[in-house]
Amino acid sequence: MIDETTRNEIGALGRRAHDLTEAAYRQHAATRGGPGWSDKQRILLADMALHLLQTAIREGELPADELKRNLYAILTVSDQFLPGHGLKSGADQLHAGALSQPSVPNQGG
Secondary structure (H helix, E strand, C coil): CCCHHHHHHHHHHHHHHHHHHHHHHHHCCCCCCCCCHHHHHHHHHHHHHHHHHHHHHCCCCCCHHHHHHHHHHHHHHHCCCCCCCCHHHHHHHHHHHHHHCCCCCCCCC
16 A cells, blocks of 8 residues: 555656646657657657556556456557557457456545
């Protein structure tokens, strides 16, 4: 279990890192397939990882639907960096499973 002070500190640092990452992504001029696109996608991957951090440290039960969305995004973006490992296929299976199960609201707080 993580204490509230630590959770709050991690959350604050995560939000700051998220703000910086999103700003860097918006400022990056690369377009799909052009020079610097891979770098821009790495920034996007970092952004998705920070979304996962925010989901993981939230108090209460881990919201399965949100975790699935986080993992789907990470696997989808990561697929271009690890071709031949089936990450996109795994992401699609995760997404299909998320669509077939009803969403249950987080009742943990």
